[in-house]
Amino acid sequence: MRSTQILRHVPLIKFVGGKHQFLASNNAITAHPDSHGLLPGSADAIKVSSLLKPKPAARKPLKQVQILKASNKPFDFTSVAELPKRFQSPIFEAIEIDAVNYGGASTLI
Template identity: 35%
Template sequence: MRQTAVRLSKTYTPMIKFVGGRHPLLQHSGSATPHPCTMDGILPGSKECEPAGDFHSKLKPFEVVPYKTNKSAQKGAGAKTGSNYTFTSRPLKENEVDSIFDLPTRFQLRPFAEAEIDSINAGGAL
């Protein structure tokens, strides 16, 4: 008497059917071609190609420059609030607004619907 598992394994056919035959395995040639996005057609490993370590060693690190304020302005209104920045009043330039209510209609917030307000006030469960 044969076992059931052995009998099932012999009669099993996979549900996936692959169309066509096997795909051919591509053989890459030893000659490298430049990537289409490289500058001047530089090949990897050529004398024009700079190693990543050398490239990164020549980069200058990002430098944070402190904001400088006027000492006389800091003694005035800025010293009361503890801010190092000074406000300079100037006229508005073209396409600048001083309030969100002056924005064009397409950029303004739409008012909330009553049903949405009730849903928010109820904790989201209605």
């Protein structure tokens, strides 16, 4: 026989102390600390079946849309097109759009 088969396996982890003793627990139903004393299944609790019933949708009246009027105040803009050129979005050329769409490849096949 091999000498490795004769040797007994020794675990590398050593546990300190003995087995833990479990204390007797109380299996009574109690309220959750954050439920303010409300017990499950009590008369005050909401039943799941009442939550699953379909309810008619309540419609809210539509709000009237306000149309903004142009003001005479300086620097009060209602559209991006009214901004000075330096604050407007640049117009992209087709070659720039293709470069972005193709991942920056310089050669298009």
